[in-house]
Amino acid sequence: MALHLYNTLSGKIEEFRPLEDNEVRMYACGLTVYDYGHIGNFRTFIAIDVLHRFLVQSGYQVRHVMNITDVDDKIIRNSSRAAIPVKEYTAKFERAFLEDTITVNIEQPIFVRATDHIQEMAKFIAELESKGFAYRTEDGSYYFRIAKFPNYGKLSKRDFAGMEDGARVDVDEYEKDNARDFALWKSPKPGEAFWDTPIGRGRPGWHIECSVMSMETLGESFDLHAGGEDLIFPHHENEIAQSEALTGKPFAHFWFHARFLLVEGEKMSKSLGNFFTLRDLVLKGHKPSSIRYLLSSVPYRNQLNFTFDGLKQAATSVERLRNFWLRLTAANFSEGATATIVQLALETVQRMKSALEDDLNTAQAQAAIFDMVRKANAAIDNGEIRKDDVAPLLAAMDKFEEIFAVLKDDDVPKMKSILEWAKSAGREQDISNELLEIVQS
Template identity: 40%
Template structure:
């Protein structure tokens, strides 16, 4: 297995610190508002990584935190006239529901910053004693960047560049403009905790280092988050953690690409912010998940209607293929059948592992799924083989597909229910009901029986103009949504 390590900037063979055990941490959500679609991608990516590592036999301990106290949370809580922790707990519960709906499996440990105040204070005190941090007269504590000679090794920046890029006015008592806050003195109306330096609260970066070391140890295998966290958040984590312990902090740094909406960065001021709740109102949860996994986790995604529409069509093709297998199995006994090409079933697992072993490449895994579905559809109409042999082969392929792709949270739904849900959604958009379609199919059948083919063709064409396609077979006439039917049937 190879993983792209943001620290070395190359793919590396994955060898955990402790044989067969993986200690993994992903920076979670700062719960100042409803979770947005960017939070969804990060959670899905690291859910997939943790589940695949388990699939490959690793003993994984996965930690994803919540930042439940910061400037934005305090401001929102004050505007609503409630305690900051009461506000953030409410948002955590909403986030848990959003992520669960998207099929994100709970992390093993989900620490909150507010539960770690005493340990954060001890961590900061240790940094001061080691000469890596200092307190100001007004009660702030800063990490001295110049005390950590390797600062910038993750983001490939040096302190001279950083000094040139920051504003020159420095907060009172701060020795260098690039030093960062470990403890912030409380302002009027803010939540605070008592500390050796006065009333205040932790800075953002120190929270994660404290939670990582407490839950997983001083050195961990994988640390991740969005690419926007590389600097300064992850850079600062490395500095304060390694300054405190004297040990390497993280072996592999993994970062997911960011999301834009219609080519622009998400922003409420631009009116293009998309929350998970808003996305779920429009799209099936697995459609959203698929849209996140169809591209490699490290690439940026520009989300728009076309992206979700394509995800719907592609998943519809996969589920419709599973539905065809189920229908074929109902009509054909496989008790005496023999698999036509047993290697195909074996190769499903091998190809999936090969793709995912290459830096968790869900893109190639999904590409293989298209090829398998194309083979399935060709096999269903194949007349060269005995039906019991086809039935046995399809049964084995279906079981293996569902088993394998459930690892990344796909193909988990009931095929009939998924197909019906998407059909009903599109029928509503088209302004036609299934009952109307069935009635027209009956009229068309009567016209053909009366040899009035011109009327039959007109009925068919009228449905086509409305976005409904008809398929005639020896079993009768079935219908489908033209837009959904296009994938896999070109």
């Protein structure tokens, strides 16, 4: 069986076939650095990381690019309110995001920053205008002419044919019912950041950023584009329109979207008091490995209900796996091999592979490794494990670790780093006794 993934573009699970036999080019929408990354963000980023890791494990050469949005409406608004230059405002959140990806063992992609590609964005817009897909308004802004792109709506499965020609929306985020010609370039308002370009003074719209950065780094057509389900419309729909209008070629062939999570059965919201950044959880004393395990435990297209009981169970699961690893490597087994144990290890590797090939069914992959651990622990207790059984069991654990990345016990130094950050950021009141006990043990 080959890897099969749900493709949002077709609305079906399809066999994943890269455009080039042994190479996968994938682009993921990363964090908009107006704040620290929350657990919903990291549910998506970890799902994308699992995909990246499994593609590598399957033998592909993977070029994985992830953007950092460091200019958009929210950033402009917040930096203006704080009276801080955009670059200075975003720098600390960008740095924290990169640190957080390491904290939860995300295999590092190629990061690209929006503000490093402003001139390329202006050139892209000028070319769209020359083809009749973009137009300039009196204030110097540019908009994409949706009516000229007949396939608009093919990703979000909406028919926009009856939309009023020339109606415009100038904000980055909006609902499907408010679909209008969207902003490619925004003329500056008093006090706002801007860039001087051949198309005028201003800043890019959010959607143009990813079209330009993905095509600059991966080419006009590439294999897979990933992000959270909230990006399907308008962001990814608009990316397709801009990109395919310019090139006349298919943009991304697969579209991979991770579903939202709930927190204790409710939508995550600051107003409900259930909004948590990754750093919030560590300050409460939860290990990064437990967080990663829980966020990867439910298949990416299913809704994950994040609970603190679930996080405790995840910690127990990780500890059980680590203890089994230590038990295998520390014990002195007698010579020989047990055919049933060797077969168990081989079957476990195949079960994990089959589960992940089935639209990244992480729950089934985790179930397979725990089934092996349970049976192997029982065999150790009964004196049925031999020296030559250890290598295939460890090989199965290695295959698991290549994807889930929770077995290495490096939580404490990561937690110490966040503890020091909290002290420097004036968040001493958020440091829990549980965190202090872990880092001081």
